[in-house]
Amino acid sequence: MGNSVGAEAGTRGFVVQAGLWLLAGLLAARQAAAVLRLPPGERLTDLETWTGENGVLHVAGSLYDTDQFTGTPFAGLVLKPLTRAAEQSLGVVWTFGTLLLVAVLGVVAARALPGPISRRASLTAVPVAISLLVLSLPVRNAFSLGQASVIPVLLVLLGCLWVSSEHRAGVLIGLAAALQPAVLLFAPLLWFTGRKRAALTAGGTFAGLSALAWAALPHDSWTYWVHHVAGVGLGEPADSLANQSLHGLLLRIGLQGPLELILLGVLAVAVVGLGLRRAVTYARDGQLLLAVTLTGCVAVAVSPTAWRHQLLWVLLAVVGRVGRRGADRLVWPVLVIMVMTVNSGALMPNIVFLRDISANAPLLLAVAAACLVPFVPRTAPEWARPVPKRVAKPVQGRFTWVPLLRFWRQTLNRPNLLLELLLIRVGYSAYSAVRLPAGGARDAAEQHGWQIVHLERWLHIDVEHWFNHLVVRMPSVQSFMGFAYSTFHFLFPLALLAWMYIRRPAMYRWARTALGFATLLALIGFWFYPLAPPRLMPGLGFIDTVHGTQDLASPEFGALTEVSNQYAAMPSLHVGWSMWCAVVFALLVPWMWLRVAGFLYPLMTTLVIVGTANHYVLDAVGGAVVVGAGFALQYVLTGPRRKESVGESAGSRLDPDADPGAGPVADRDRPVSVDAAT
Known part of the structure; x- marks a missing residue:
């Protein structure tokens, strides 16, 4: 009997794992197809701007003459050889190369989850991580624009989590900082967690590569580091919603000049100090992946510009555990996944104040993760065993002839309010998405209308x-x-x-x-x-x-069609x-x-x-x-x-948050026997 139960559980686990890998593969294929089927002028637009026939890396002159190139001078040196590649082959190679990097990033992050974790979680972590990455807005942005923002994140994770050699870890993080300067904040994390040699190597590598770029491109280096202050003013306007940094937020609320710079400096010092302190604490607690993620969130917040394709650190904050009750554990991951996979318009109702919060949600989430959210330490008893939910003991109802699948047990505790609101919002967004499309269904809708009219006349x-x-x-x-x-x-x-x-x-x-x-x-x-x-x-x-x-007579029926699908009538x-x-x-x-x-x-x-x-x-x-x-x-x-x-x-x-073990039911792990109602 025991062997058969174990075999059944093993088969079920294999099916679940295979299904998750299939889902990850389908999502990745869909993302690659969505990029490659676009016309050449509409796909990989940033890469085309850099390496195309008239790209800034292809023509003579400065990299920053047009403000279209937002990378560092060292990144320009790295990308220069790509200008000799054919556009079609480069697009295919770049797309599948990015896909491979995302898959490796998912494997690295999933294998770095702090233990102990169950066997089922260890088997499903990698495909789930890859699926979330492919669905996330930063990765989708990187795919569509042809950005290389996945590379610095992967280099940092490898240096902090996988490479044991202090020298090699420092080189990887220094290389990432040469591509994205805000990554240099990981050097203090290494220093305060006892990896001082790696921190010094990271700083030295960054300085050496930047000096190499300065020697090869002195004018461009001066323009980037001095004139633009590490890239400020390149690309889109700094006050656009695409810039999810504290600097962008302060500009959007109307602050400018010395006042904005002073306030930015105060906020940046506070975020860096508190965020790095918390990161060091969680690193010493054994949650190194969370520590690295929090440092990345600090880098996002204090960087002069943090474009959407650079926000992968915020998605990785999903690894943190929040809440002592089992009912609360889903709130943080659901919130992170919603913010990082759903367009901002679907996060909040269309109210001015809430709309502003939704538009800046990635930044607010990064600051909250770095400085505010009380993640559960591994030393806490609730780390591995959160306070369980009370569930009703299965009973047979009045209709004995109805087969009951018992897909899940009825929970007796009050659900987490924030989680409920998030799920309601997701449900309403799905409801609106299905109701909104109109237009092309008019002929079918009118045909169905005549079917209903004739049926009612007959009845x-x-x-x-x-x-x-x-x-x-x-x-x-x-x-x-x-x-x-x-x-x-x-x-x-x-x-x-x-x-x-x-x-x-x-x-x-x-x-x-x-x-x-x-x-x-x-x-x-x-x-x-x-x-x-x-x-x-x-x-x-x-x-x-x-x-x-x-x-x-009008296919649109006026402005009303933009509000709701006019043909969502049955039922x-x-x-x-x-x-x-x-x-x-x-x-x-x-x-x-x-x-x-x-x-x-x-x-x-x-x-x-x-x-x-x-x-x-x-x-x-x-x-x-x-x-x-x-x-x-x-x-x-x-x-x-x-x-x-x-x-x-x-x-x-x-x-409402009372310990379920208190009161009439002393044993929290035992289902509660309840009466049934039809």
């Missing part, structure tokens, strides 16, 4: 036109329906989720998962069955009471989410009359979507169906809903 439920014109004749009703359509859709579900999060944490997890499944099913419907709503069907005479008259999420509210409300309240009253809300929502000519009656039926499917999928994957006792709910309200 004798085609009441939309009559009811829409009835609403138009009652201005007060029309005004209320317009307000309800635009507001209640998000307000009621969010309010109910917030109340459950505070008062019924276990119920919150159950309900929000069902809502997520229902929304996912609806998005699939939007994607595969675009449907023109009644207000956009030509020749039927519907009146759009919410958005006003639309020009059906109706207005009705779906309102039905979810009614079901959850019925499970929360103890009185039957109030439960019945709660179902008036989806009925009212159905009247609103039909009266405003935004949906058909069958769209409402579709909304109810996807919500039912969402609850059913939740039931199959996790089992019946867990009932909370009054005393337990009160306890969770009093201390």
Whole structure:
């Protein structure tokens, strides 16, 4: 029996590992293809600017005459031989060479994870690291622009983590600093962690290579180091959002001149001092990869310019462990991965203050990692064994004929709020991404619209036109329906989720998962069955009471199409989410009359979507169906809903972060036996 269980676990581990490697390979191939299929003038634009026929490395004169070359004079010397290569072959070699460097970087970082780590983690760390690197914005930027910013990061990691020889480690880091001067900050890290010879060698190598470039290119070296103060003013404007450094941030908020320089100097000294001190502490704790990462984040923050392709250090901060509870451990990696893989517009709602935070998120994350985030030390008991989550003991529900997969156990603790907000934002971004595309689906959407119209006529439920014109004749009703359509859709579900999060944490997890499944099913419907709503069907005479008259002769229908996909009508999420509210409300309240009253809300929502000519009656039926499917999928994957006792709910309200080992359940590692509800 033991041998069979072990063999099954080994087979499952092999399948998971193979799947992750396949995913990493597909992502890498997709990235390479995305670059190589672009026309020659649109791919590897920075590399073309440097080494092309009219590039700054190809023509006579200074490297910095046009401010297009942002590298050091030594980097110019290194790249000079590439000007003799054919453009097509250089593009292919450069792309696959960068891909190889990213793969090596992923292997180096994954093998440097501080122990102890499980066998499963050791097997999956490398493909996961490569996948994250390929998906990250810095690597995608480096691919598309033809930048070599992966090389300094790889050289530093090799010098600090893999090479045992002090001399060789110093040479690697000095070479990286000659390509990217801010990397010289790793010399103090080496010095204060006892590797003084490597630190001196790094400084000497940097000075020697820079002197070599100065001897070969004296005018360019003077221009770069003195006139531009180590590259300031080269490339894009320093106040652009592409410059994620403290200098760029201060310029963006309007500071200039001596005041900006003084404040920059104060902030840089504080970040360097605190960041290097923390890096040394974590290095002595045995978390050398984290120490190197924090030093890289310091370099990003204090560098005069830190372009997006130079922000790989921020992504590597994902290795830090934050939080004593198991429920909190995902918050930091999810935040880092979101910031470094998702475009800034998808991070925060479109509000001025939040939009500014989102635009500067990589810099803020770098400063937070270097100076503020309390990473768990390896000496802490929570390092290897965080406070576990309480889970409900699996029980059989009323519907014994339904096979339960038990894909995951129902967690009883309140989830981490920041993690929930991040996941909600990711979900909403995906929802918006599917709803936004319109345009090309118009013919199919109108064809599907006629299918719905004919089906409703056959069923004798085609009441939309009559009811829409009835609403138009009652201005007060029309005004209320317009307000309800635009507001209640998000307000009621969010309010109910917030109340459950505070008062019924276990119920919150159950309900929000069902809502997520229902929304996912609806998005699939939007994607595969675009449907023109009644207000956009030509020749039927519907009146759009919410958005006003639309020009059906125009493919764009005015500015409205830029806000939302006009053909995301089947199923109706207005009705779906309102039905979810009614079901959850019925499970929360103890009185039957109030439960019945709660179902008036989806009925009212159905009247609103039909009266405003935004949906058909069958769209409402579709909304109810996807919500039912969402609850059913939740039931199959996790089992019946867990009932909370009054005393337990009160306890969770009093201390949401209380140790799960305290109170009625003494053994935290043992599942809690709970009652089941259908």
